[in-house]
Amino acid sequence: VRLLGPTDAWAFRDELRAFLDERCPPEALGGLGRAAVGIPAWARSWQAELFDAGWLLPENPRGLGGRDASATELLAYTEELAARGVLRSVHYPGYGIVGPTLTEFGSAEQHQLVGPALRGDDIWCVGMSEPDAGSDLAALRTRARPVRDGFVIEGQKVWTSFAPWARFCLCYARTNMATPARSAMSVFIVDMASPGVEVRPLRQVTGTAEFAEVTFDGVEVPAAALVGGEGEGWRIALAALTFERRGLWLEWLSGLVCAYRALLGRERTRGWRPAVADELAALYEEVLSVFALGMAGFARRGDPGLGPHSLLKLAVSELAVDLMELAVRTGYPTSLSGPDDDPVLGLEALLRSLGDTIGGGTADMQRNAIAARLLPRDPTAAR
Ligand SMILES: Cc1cc2nc3c(=O)[nH]c(=O)nc-3n(C[C@H](O)[C@H](O)[C@H](O)COP(=O)(O)OP(=O)(O)OC[C@H]3O[C@@H](n4cnc5c(N)ncnc54)[C@H](O)[C@@H]3O)c2cc1C
Secondary structure (H helix, E strand, O other), rough: OOOOOOOOOOHHHHHHHHHHHHHHOOOEEEEHHHOOOOHHHHHHHHHHHHHHHOOOOOOOOOOOOOOOOOHHHHHHHHHHHHHEEEOOOHHHHHHHHHHHHHHHHOOHHHHHHHHHHHHOOEEEEEEOOOOOOOOHHHHHOOEEEEOEEEEEEEEEEEEEEEHHOOEEEEEEEEEEOOOOOOEEEEEEEOOOOOOOOEEEOOOOOOOOOOEEEEEEEEEEHHHHHHHHHOOOOHHHHHHHHHHHHHHHHHHHHHHHHHHHHHHHHHHHOOOOOOHHHHHHHHHHHHHHHHHHHHHHHHHOOOOOHHHHHHHHHHHHHHHHHHHHHHHHHOOOOOOOOOOOHHHHHHHHHHHHHHHHHOOOOHHHHHHHHHHHHHOOOOOOOOO
């Protein structure tokens, strides 16, 4: 799956290839297959090495994990990582959500946390969802009560990815119970070692426990922990969701291409079955279209915004489910814990892909965002 010609961004691509040939650890190969349990040492040092060399987020400025890459270079980077199935990191929230959010809304003091978040030196979790506030974030009930030197947080979060390992949480809470959440929500940096923070890991259907339930029982945070201003939480949440969806579809596209190539390779080895070949060809068209659509958005300079990222996140996550289902349906490993489960195409990969249609906003919510932000309004509806 390639959109660029062999000579496009060749110097950039050559440098990247040489770096990956020399430095990429074997554990980082294999796309977005079976997630590591916890954050292993190899993943920490690989992420830091990519950051230091300007290859973690090449579109970023130098010093922040990048090298001011152009849109064409970013496409070359995505193609190259996809072709090799290179995993950049095993924990997304720090570099995908928290880094850009603090860059845009944080104070000068909070900006000091950006580098370590992107480099993976500090593990972060994001506390948005609650038992009765998932798709409907405005229903959130966690409260931050102003006290003399800061705030006291009370409440409960759920599905908090990486909470068991996190040093900090970007926590969404209401600072005003009397007004609607959209004007009363604020964002705080909470040190997970603070008294009153309790993390209870939640075991998933795959057997691992990457997310947790987190309770905040009278957790004191200083005034300097407030991100943006009081009541700025809704605006910050919309931006954070845009960062999250933008990063996720780009990241998952690499995994999708890698899984596609793996399935193609296996089918070629076992001998082509016409019905499977037809389905693979149809999927190829769709994967390539998403690749082209996404990259056209980046090439237009400037971020295309929440609507296009919702569309791309939806497309990539649903295509991944289609691909994994095709793999399992056509005879690839189907036992979860057995040695025959395949990290890229097996049952665990299928279950994970289903989770990806929920995390970062469900497929239904992406469709709502697309309808509200991208589709033309029905002129008769207003009458
Ligand atoms: C892998 C994974 C990682 C996650 N990581 C995090 C994390 O780190 N931090 C965090 O805060 N959260 C995280 N989440 C939680 C995730 O954001 C929520 O699960 C998601 O927003 C849905 O919320 P919910 O589970 O409460 O479902 P609900 O909102 O209760 O939705 C239930 C069903 O109703 C549908 N629905 C709800 N409202 C509408 C509507 N208005 N229109 C159409 N359909 C609707 C939904 O699509 C869904 O099918 C993660 C989830 C997953 C799966």
